[in-house]
Amino acid sequence: MSIKGKAFIAGIYEHPTRKAEGIPIAQLHAEVAKGALEDAGLGLRDVDAYYCAGDAPGLGGLSMADYMGLDVRHSDTTETGGSSYILHVNHAAAAIAAGKCKVALITLAGKPRTGGAPPGRPPMAVQPPDLPFEAPFKPTVLNIYAMVARRHMHDHGTTPEQLAWIKVAASHHAQHNPHAMLRDVVTVEDVVNSPVVADPLHRLDCCVVSDGGGAVVVVAPEIAAQLKRPKVSVMGAGEAIKHMAGGQVDLSYSAGQWSAAAAFAEAGIKPADIKYASLYDSFTITVLMQLEDIGFCARGQGGRFVADGGLISGVGKLPFNTDGGGLCNNHPGNRGGMTKILEAVRQLRGEAHAAVQVKNCDLALAHGTGGYLGTRHGSGTLIMERM
Amino acid sequence: MNDKKKDAISADVALEPYWEAARAGRLLLKKCTDCGKAHYYPRPLCPFCMSANTEWLQASGHGSIYSWSVERRGTPPYAIAFVSLPEGPTLLTNIVDCDLDALAIGQKVQLAFETRDELPVPVFRPA
Numbered sequence: 001m002s003i004k005g006k007a008f009i010a011g012i013y014e015h016p017t018r019k020a021e022g023i024p025i026a027q028l029h030a031e032v033a034k035g036a037l038e039d040a041g042l043g044l045r046d047v048d049a050y051y052c053a054g055d056a057p058g059l060g061g062l063s064m065a066d067y068m069g070l071d072v073r074h075s076d077t078t079e080t081g082g083s084s085y086i087l088h089v090n091h092a093a094a095a096i097a098a099g100k101c102k103v104a105l106i107t108l109a110g111k112p113r114t115g116g117a118p119p120g121r122p123p124m125a126v127q128p129p130d131l132p133f134e135a136p137f138k139p140t141v142l143n144i145y146a147m148v149a150r151r152h153m154h155d156h157g158t159t160p161e162q163l164a165w166i167k168v169a170a171s172h173h174a175q176h177n178p179h180a181m182l183r184d185v186v187t188v189e190d191v192v193n194s195p196v197v198a199d200p201l202h203r204l205d206c207c208v209v210s211d212g213g214g215a216v217v218v219v220a221p222e223i224a225a226q227l228k229r230p231k232v233s234v235m236g237a238g239e240a241i242k243h244m245a246g247g248q249v250d251l252s253y254s255a256g257q258w259s260a261a262a263a264f265a266e267a268g269i270k271p272a273d274i275k276y277a278s279l280y281d282s283f284t285i286t287v288l289m290q291l292e293d294i295g296f297c298a299r300g301q302g303g304r305f306v307a308d309g310g311l312i313s314g315v316g317k318l319p320f321n322t323d324g325g326g327l328c329n330n331h332p333g334n335r336g337g338m339t340k341i342l343e344a345v346r347q348l349r350g351e352a353h354a355a356v357q358v359k360n361c362d363l364a365l366a367h368g369t370g371g372y373l374g375t376r377h378g379s380g381t382l383i384m385e386r387m
Numbered sequence: 388m389n390d391k392k393k394d395a396i397s398a399d400v401a402l403e404p405y406w407e408a409a410r411a412g413r414l415l416l417k418k419c420t421d422c423g424k425a426h427y428y429p430r431p432l433c434p435f436c437m438s439a440n441t442e443w444l445q446a447s448g449h450g451s452i453y454s455w456s457v458e459r460r461g462t463p464p465y466a467i468a469f470v471s472l473p474e475g476p477t478l479l480t481n482i483v484d485c486d487l488d489a490l491a492i493g494q495k496v497q498l499a500f501e502t503r504d505e506l507p508v509p510v511f512r513p514a
Contacts, residue, residue: 132402133428136503137481137510138458143467146456154454154492198456246426246434247416247476249469251454374454374469375479 002236002266007093008224009232009384010103011040011217012342016179018330020111020211025057026067028109028213033068036215041227042103047217049074049101051092053084055110055333064107074101080241080378081370082280082335084108085216087380089341090237092218102220109213110333130244134375141282142206144374146198149285151251153200155300158288160200162303164191166284167204167327169311174324176353181208182328191284205284207325212332214342230349231387235269235363238262243376254369255379256293263381264295269363271295274383276347276358277318278340278366281325287311290367291318294381313356322347322356337368341382348386362386401431404443409507412500414446416474427476446472448498450511453477457487470496470511484512 013035020028029052037043050072056064061075076091078084085108092104152158168188174180186204194203224231240258264270271294279287279294288302296318297305305317313319323329323343326336344364346352364384371377408415418425419433420440426433433441455468466482468490482490483499496511 129430130428132506132508134479136506136508137467137479138461138465139467139479140458143456143458147454147467147469150456150492151454196459198458198460200456246424247428247472247478249453249471249477251469 001097003090003093003097004235004266004268005233006097006221007218007234008221009089009216009234009341009345010219010224010227010229011036011038011042012215012345013039014214014339014342015109015212015332017212018179018181018210019113021114025055025109025111026064028111029056029064029107030068032109032213032215033105033107036105036217040217040219040229042217044069045071046103047105048072049092049095049104051076051088051104051106053077053088053108053335054079055108055335070105074104080380082282083337083368083370083378083380084335085338085341086237086366086368086382087239087378089216089218089234089382090239090380093234093237096218096220102223104218105215106218107213107215108333108335108338110335111211112209112334113211139375140198141372142198142201144372145283145285146201148251148289148374149200152285152288155252156303158303160192160202161188162307163205163284163288164188165306165308166281166287166311167191169306169309169316170281170321170325170327172312173322173356174328176355177324177329180324180329181210182324201283201285207282207327207331207336209334210330210332212330214332214338216338216341232345232348233385233387234382235385236263236265236267236383237381238266239378239380241376241378251374253299254289254293254373255377256290256367256369256381259379259381260294260367263383267383269383273363274318274365275361276322276344276364277320278344278364279320280336280340280368281321281327282331282336282369284327286369286373287320289373290369294365294367313358319356319358322352322358335370337370337380340366340368344384348384402429405429406507408445409500409509414448414498414509416444416446416472416476417441418444425475427478444474446474446498449473449514450496450498452482452490452492452494452496454492455482455490457490466490468511478509481510482512483510
């Protein structure tokens, strides 16, 4: 069974806050849910399925369904870190195609800036089995991603300046987003002259830390037909997990190469058909790896692909993250998968900022890498089409 | 180390030989007698074929750096690395007693042990 054309993204919402002082996480979830349902033209009573990840408080789906007053007949709390929400769309579309539900609500909210959860970590009631074999060496999100960048530089001659172009492109887009945390356009020199935080990554190779959230409403075709918003169809989706493989560590690719291959096969298109891509940008290296994994360029060519504005809308080959992305706009709850979907849908609807809107944007991709690129992560790829 | 972490370790009887060897300065990997592959971190069931026939394999102590980074914000800064062992597995570890500005992929390193939060853990120093 394929999900191609069997589910639509009917509603989206991004919380405008970047600093949610005094607002609990449950309330943020509810506010983005309300926003996405209103955007779709639907109401609370229309929802029959709910999806959330480890950022949801308490018992996740149970606690949030209780708080929001949802009547739920299908639920999913798949947790792959920041990419979770892309996998949720895949699961929601599959459930809709199977007739299990008709209106699926997916929410994300988090507040690493003002407290509420430790940055980047889902609550872990049971410790992971790798704990005594990794934690003593003080791995951080930063140094684990940095080792992937180091390896890429060694294998392919990728330079810090090439990585910097990814931040530069994001900043060119963020200048047009009034909600973005970093709106100043930066240069390659700004990035490579910022302090090294974990070799070879600089401070400006990193995403922002922000509070906030977002939500998506996925609906059955017969529901979408009744709604007024532009129709965005789910054409294909894929997901995959990559890990340490019993010690056969290979940092030269991510699970994205598997998730993307599955998504393109389902959609029946190829990377060159994509007009706009939302790519997970926890760090500049994350984007570079994904470009190669998805097939936007050959393995090892990512540095050349992004240089000289390759990702800037209206300038380069592949406009990416036109909201400014995690690198400049926001990274709510240290989980960037949701905002990747939101900007891709805006592009397909023609509702991105005029300065960054891609012309005739009929096919878009949203891709996420959740967890730790160098140890264990989950990738999700979503391909959407404006009907 | 917090109590929860300690409990999790002491409650894992399958790892008792590992920690005993580590306290004596020896690094144990696991090898599957069915598929023949070595893995790390050690598990009773082989992650390549799920066989229960796994046995301990002592690492030679030699290794080479597969990738590395220096956490410059650490107090003090420290080197984290993936080190590849001739026995097969690559493991996450620290490079110690080294010049943080002179590390390189492919560099030969030698096993050492350090105690972290009462736990003997395998680290490496330049060979």
